[in-house]
Amino acid sequence: MDLRDLPAPEPLIRALAAADALAPGQAVAVLTPLLPAPLLSMLQARGLHWESVPCDDGGVQVTILHSAE
Structure with missing residues (x-):
């Protein structure tokens, strides 16, 4: 989901x-x-896990995971 061009919030x-x-x-x-x-x-x-990885364009990809516990 690309959220880079949306105004806050x-x-x-x-x-x-x-x-x-x-x-x-x-x-x-x-x-x-x-x-x-x-x-x-x-x-x-919320008890969710996340990982962030820098993108080549200077942005960030955040992967949000709901663990299967």
Whole structure:
């Protein structure tokens, strides 16, 4: 899900909605223009796991995972 061109707070809202819709064992990747620290702390508070990887264009890909526990 590419969120890089959306005005704030739309990327945060959409990323959280996608994360909340995940079933156990599912993941979703979001592209952001920079590391979204507020999103990461909200994901952690929800008990979700995440990984971030820098993109070639300077953005960040954040993969959000709902563990299958």
